[in-house]
Amino acid sequence: MKLYLSLLSLLFISVSCKNATQQNTADKEMAIKDPVQTPAQNGMEHAYFASGCFWCVEAVYESVKGVEEAISGYSGGTQPNPTYEQVSSGTTNYAESVEVIYDPKVVSYQTLVNIFFGSQDPTTANRQGPDRGTQYRSIAFYQNNEQKQIIENTIKRLNESTFNGEIVTQVLPFQKFWEAEGYHQNYERNNMNDPYIKSVSIPRINRFKKQFPELLKETATH
Numbered sequence: 001m002k003l004y005l006s007l008l009s010l011l012f013i014s015v016s017c018k019n020a021t022q023q024n025t026a027d028k029e030m031a032i033k034d035p036v037q038t039p040a041q042n043g044m045e046h047a048y049f050a051s052g053c054f055w056c057v058e059a060v061y062e063s064v065k066g067v068e069e070a071i072s073g074y075s076g077g078t079q080p081n082p083t084y085e086q087v088s089s090g091t092t093n094y095a096e097s098v099e100v101i102y103d104p105k106v107v108s109y110q111t112l113v114n115i116f117f118g119s120q121d122p123t124t125a126n127r128q129g130p131d132r133g134t135q136y137r138s139i140a141f142y143q144n145n146e147q148k149q150i151i152e153n154t155i156k157r158l159n160e161s162t163f164n165g166e167i168v169t170q171v172l173p174f175q176k177f178w179e180a181e182g183y184h185q186n187y188e189r190n191n192m193n194d195p196y197i198k199s200v201s202i203p204r205i206n207r208f209k210k211q212f213p214e215l216l217k218e219t220a221t222h
Contacts, residue, residue, distance in 0.1 A: 113154050
């Protein structure tokens with residue numbers, strides 16, 4: 001039994017190292033690409049973030065004044081039409097991500113970036129809370145040089161003031177967002193009794209609300 005467990009452990013480490021190497025290679029290739037800008041529609045602009053389970057991130061942003069909608073999906077990879085099962089395997093280089101549709105007259109991109117860093121732990125590589133794997137890594141996607149500068153300046157400021165240089169969030173040019181399957185949308189709102197929602201999502205969003213009460217919609221309560 002001990003020999004079996006040792007072999008199983010070695011296999012897990014080998015697969016994890018292989019996946020990490022593949023991710024690093026894919027991210028380097030992604031980082032040199034030109035960003036893709038999503039056009040504004042009816043005055044609404046789009047922003048893209050990944051910071052762990054998209055159920056949690058979607059719920060955070062949908063509670064913010066000026067955010068019309070937050071959509072769960074996948075970004076950071078290249079395979080077309082990714083599915084939840086494929087992304088969950090941790091082998092596609094996709095991360096669970098959220099598309100934030102917002103009114104820039106009400107909430108700025110800088111504020112969205114502040115929310116991004118303030119509602120997660122940006123110092124844990126390939127992990128957020130109980131969720132582990134490359135699909136849960138922290139990524140701020142930029143669509144132009146102005147957004148990139150805002151993200152990098154925020155990281156610099158937070159590394160100096162709060163995180164002692166330990167932020168591992170990736171800053172990558174946005175390429176494409178694939179909307180997740182329908183049952184993932186508004187999952188936290190529609191599944192309040194789900195054990196994961198009760199033990200992980202709701203405490204996470206409540207920590208965010210306590211930190212940023214001035215940003216909340218009047219209806220953003222649990």
